[in-house]
Amino acid sequence: MKAGRIALRLVAVAALCGLLGEAVARQWLTSPSAQMGDAELGWTWRPGATVANHKEGRARLHINARGLVDDELTPKGDRRRVIGLGNSFLEALQVDHAAQYPTLLEAALARPGQPGLDYVNAGRSAMGPPHYPLVAARLLDLQPDLWIVHLGEGDVLHLLGAQIQGGQVRPPPVAADRWKARVAPIIDRSALATYLMRRFKPLITRWLAPAGPAEPPLDDTTPQAAEVAVQRLTLILRELGDTAPVWVVHTPTLRYGVAGATEDLAPHEGRIYRAAAQAASARYVSAGPALVASYQRTGQPPVGFQNHTVGAGHLNAQGHQAVAEALQAPLRAWLEGRP
Amino acid sequence: MIFSSLAFFVFIAVVGGLFAAFKGDRFRRALLLGASFVFYGWWDWRFLLLITGSSVWSWWWGDRVSRTADGPRRKLYLWIGLCGDLGSLAFFKYADFFVQSFAQAFGIEHLGALGITLPVGISFFTFQTMSYTIDLYRGRIARCDDLPKFLLFVSFFPQLVAGPIVRASEFLDQLDRPVRSSAAHVRAGAQLFLLGFVQKTLVADNLSVFVDPVFAEPALYDTATLWLGMFAYGGQIFCDFAGYSLMAIGVARVFGFHLPENFHTPYLSRSITEFWRRWHITLSSWLRDYLYIALGGNRQGPVRTDVNLLLTMLLGGLWHGAGWNFVLWGGAHGLALAVHRHWGVHPNHIARSSLLRQTAGWAATLVGVHLLWVPFRAADFGTTWTFLQGLLGDAGTVRWWPPRTVALLAALAGWHALHLLRPAWVRKLPAQDPLAWGPLTVLALLVLGLLMFAPLEASPFIYFQF
Numbered sequence: 125m126k127a128g129r130i131a132l133r134l135v136a137v138a139a140l141c142g143l144l145g146e147a148v149a150r151q152w153l154t155s156p157s158a159q160m161g162d163a164e165l166g167w168t169w170r171p172g173a174t175v176a177n178h179k180e181g182r183a184r185l186h187i188n189a190r191g192l193v194d195d196e197l198t199p200k201g202d203r204r205r206v207i208g209l210g211n212s213f214l215e216a217l218q219v220d221h222a223a224q225y226p227t228l229l230e231a232a233l234a235r236p237g238q239p240g241l242d243y244v245n246a247g248r249s250a251m252g253p254p255h256y257p258l259v260a261a262r263l264l265d266l267q268p269d270l271w272i273v274h275l276g277e278g279d280v281l282h283l284l285g286a287q288i289q290g291g292q293v294r295p296p297p298v299a300a301d302r303w304k305a306r307v308a309p310i311i312d313r314s315a316l317a318t319y320l321m322r323r324f325k326p327l328i329t330r331w332l333a334p335a336g337p338a339e340p341p342l343d344d345t346t347p348q349a350a351e352v353a354v355q356r357l358t359l360i361l362r363e364l365g366d367t368a369p370v371w372v373v374h375t376p377t378l379r380y381g382v383a384g385a386t387e388d389l390a391p392h393e394g395r396i397y398r399a400a401a402q403a404a405s406a407r408y409v410s411a412g413p414a415l416v417a418s419y420q421r422t423g424q425p426p427v428g429f430q431n432h433t434v435g436a437g438h439l440n441a442q443g444h445q446a447v448a449e450a451l452q453a454p455l456r457a458w459l460e461g462r463p
Numbered sequence: 464m465i466f467s468s469l470a471f472f473v474f475i476a477v478v479g480g481l482f483a484a485f486k487g488d489r490f491r492r493a494l495l496l497g498a499s500f501v502f503y504g505w506w507d508w509r510f511l512l513l514i515t516g517s518s519v520w521s522w523w524w525g526d527r528v529s530r531t532a533d534g535p536r537r538k539l540y541l542w543i544g545l546c547g548d549l550g551s552l553a554f555f556k557y558a559d560f561f562v563q564s565f566a567q568a569f570g571i572e573h574l575g576a577l578g579i580t581l582p583v584g585i586s587f588f589t590f591q592t593m594s595y596t597i598d599l600y601r602g603r604i605a606r607c608d609d610l611p612k613f614l615l616f617v618s619f620f621p622q623l624v625a626g627p628i629v630r631a632s633e634f635l636d637q638l639d640r641p642v643r644s645s646a647a648h649v650r651a652g653a654q655l656f657l658l659g660f661v662q663k664t665l666v667a668d669n670l671s672v673f674v675d676p677v678f679a680e681p682a683l684y685d686t687a688t689l690w691l692g693m694f695a696y697g698g699q700i701f702c703d704f705a706g707y708s709l710m711a712i713g714v715a716r717v718f719g720f721h722l723p724e725n726f727h728t729p730y731l732s733r734s735i736t737e738f739w740r741r742w743h744i745t746l747s748s749w750l751r752d753y754l755y756i757a758l759g760g761n762r763q764g765p766v767r768t769d770v771n772l773l774l775t776m777l778l779g780g781l782w783h784g785a786g787w788n789f790v791l792w793g794g795a796h797g798l799a800l801a802v803h804r805h806w807g808v809h810p811n812h813i814a815r816s817s818l819l820r821q822t823a824g825w826a827a828t829l830v831g832v833h834l835l836w837v838p839f840r841a842a843d844f845g846t847t848w849t850f851l852q853g854l855l856g857d858a859g860t861v862r863w864w865p866p867r868t869v870a871l872l873a874a875l876a877g878w879h880a881l882h883l884l885r886p887a888w889v890r891k892l893p894a895q896d897p898l899a900w901g902p903l904t905v906l907a908l909l910v911l912g913l914l915m916f917a918p919l920e921a922s923p924f925i926y927f928q929f
Binding site: 130140141144145149316324380381382384424431432433435 | 861865900
């Protein structure tokens with residue numbers, strides 16, 4: 125067989141497999157990358173993009189003009205506006221918009237003839253409390269009546285790893301990513317390339333620059349760590365509180381055991397968040413009791429997904445329902461001006 | 464060194480390159496022996512002493528056996544050789560188990576574990592050295608005068624740590640011939656290796672993501688999830704072990720050696736007896752030839768035959784691991800074989816029985832074998848009991864049916880069905896030019912599947928622990 129014919133055949137088969145891979149990736153894994161670099165926040169969403177996630181749960185979400193995983197924002201009018209700040213638990217790429225707890229709360233608290241509630245979802249994966257003042261500063265023009273800071277697993281570590289700049293708590297500087305700029309033209313168009321890039325990047329990075337001896341992980345359970353975390357979170361909550369009242373919602377990391385039994389895997393986190401909320405005169409709401417009740421009622425864990433892991437990971441639709449239930453009464457009281 | 468790791472690919476490229484560059488038989492045998500020692504020493508170099516010592520011991524006593532005509536003395540040399548083999552296996556693999564069992568039985572609390580490291584593949588290479596000594600005693604093979612050649616037979620890296628269990632009669636002859644490899648060998652070997660690699664990384668490793676948590680806490684999950692978990696483990700262990708065997712056979716083929724088939728679509732078996740003719744064939748035939756027949760086989764009446772079957776399978780279970788769960792698994796298989804011997808259709812005649820009977824036999828075998836995978840996989844008797852109770856309805860509440868697991872099991876079922884039907888195009892595929900449309904497309908799809916779905920961290924093979 126001539127070399128030219130072999131080459132042509134190889135190209136044809138590669139192209140066929142590429143197309144098949146692209147279709148499989150779009151159907152069952154992800155969408156092309158919709159991320160762009162931000163000097164302060166790291167990766168953020170490109171306004172107007174559509175993001176599909178099929179690896180953990182299944183959802184197709186619209187990124188609004190402000191780069192948030194939410195409907196397009198409309199003028200506030202008479203409504204009371206809550207802006208939720210949080211990480212991937214609030215951003216909730218795993219469930220459809222209608223199943224996310226901010227949307228559920230908007231629906232639950234709507235009353236005929238009353239202005240109701242606009243709950244803006246400003247959650248973003250991989251962020252932590254030190255990022256929230258930066259996010260909040262960009263959303264001040266939305267005139268929030270209340271900040272609700274969603275806290276959970278790993279946020280204490282974010283606080284311990286933060287920097288103090290002029291009395292304010294800020295995240296470490298964003299590391300330059302040379303890869304993204306080079307491959308952006310491909311991954312912005314191809315779901316397969318995006319998926320493979322995310323999959324192999326850690327491996328390639330490790331090969332190119334082998335890590336030295338591993339540093340011991342930060343221990344966030346010591347009294348000293350707790351003290352630092354409380355101080356820093358208090359500073360953050362106070363900074364947010366300068367523009368609007370602040371609440372803290374804590375989603376504890378629970379182990380969902382046999383016969384409805386649950387165990388809080390990081391009780392120290394709850395203590396830290398509660399203490400900081402108290403110090404900053406912010407309201408503290410734990411979603412823990414609602415999550416436990418939901419598990420005991422249905423027998424199914426409120427976290428995890430059939431196509432990933434059940435009982436661990438992000439909130440599923442049932443978990444969002446539970447968090448919405450936890451927040452519903454306090455928010456109704458707040459809307460009605462009751463304590 | 465794991466076949467599915469980057470280190471192995473570098474290793475095989477270097478060894479393959481040197482093998483191709485130098486044509487002399489002596490060099491090639493020395494290269495393969497050196498490579499086998501590097502392969503084994505990569506895990507823990509200290510155990511090179513063990514494998515060398517074990518090989519020299521068997522070679523020496525085999526030599527004594529073959530040079531002695533006197534019956535009792537010959538038998539004595541055989542037993543000395545076997546005691547050495549079994550002694551090292553007993554020490555490294557079972558000492559902790561027996562000490563712990565003794566302490567538990569007599570309530571001795573201060574008797575702790577000895578903490579002996581289990582040398583990888585000890586069960587496999589010990590069986591190989593034993594088969595050499597026994598075959599010499601039985602006069603079935605000629606003595607191997609060349610110690611390095613014998614060392615290569617025991618330590619040949621493709622099958623060293625998890626089989627197939629190769630007998631001296633199957634391998635030493637190949638070492639006497641010129642060590643040659645051809646393009647056809649390389650092509651066939653690479654195809655087998657790729658097929659095994661796909662079975663291991665795409666199927667087995669992905670199934671383990673579901674199997675591990677389900678077996679870790681079976682009380683949590685509902686009945687449907689436990690049934691899925693049980694079948695998923697059946698798929699995982701088959702693809703893990705059959706995948707390894709194919710990779711081993713493929714690597715050996717690249718260097719021009721033929722290793723025996725180890726699996727022959729065992730989940731298509733229509734009886735438990737047929738299952739053991741298709742599952743881990745080199746072990747079951749080893750147990751038959753060197754244990755069951757040595758115990759008397761079926762020559763001493765029906766009761767003794769049943770006892771021999773039970774004993775053989777009990778020891779076969781214990782060979783898999785030092786734990787009572789393995790004893791239970793082996794014993795249950797022995798019992799099933801004995802029951803089938805009395806009431807079942809002999810595998811040689813089953814093709815002549817009705818389709819209904821064959822189907823019923825297949826379904827019963829499939830479910831029975833999978834039910835017995837539960838004690839094999841579960842950590843202890845308590846977990847086994849909880850799992851089996853859950854399968855019957857006394858289960859937890861959490862439902863988990865991962866689509867990927869279901870799809871993999873469906874693909875596995877389809878693959879078995881393909882073997883059953885064997886359409887013409889499947890039969891022709893391996894013999895075709897790899898650059899023809901069909902094989903090239905299949906190859907490209909397999910590579911795409913690996914890129915997209917194979918776990919990136921190489922995980923050890925299940926049978927390494929045995």
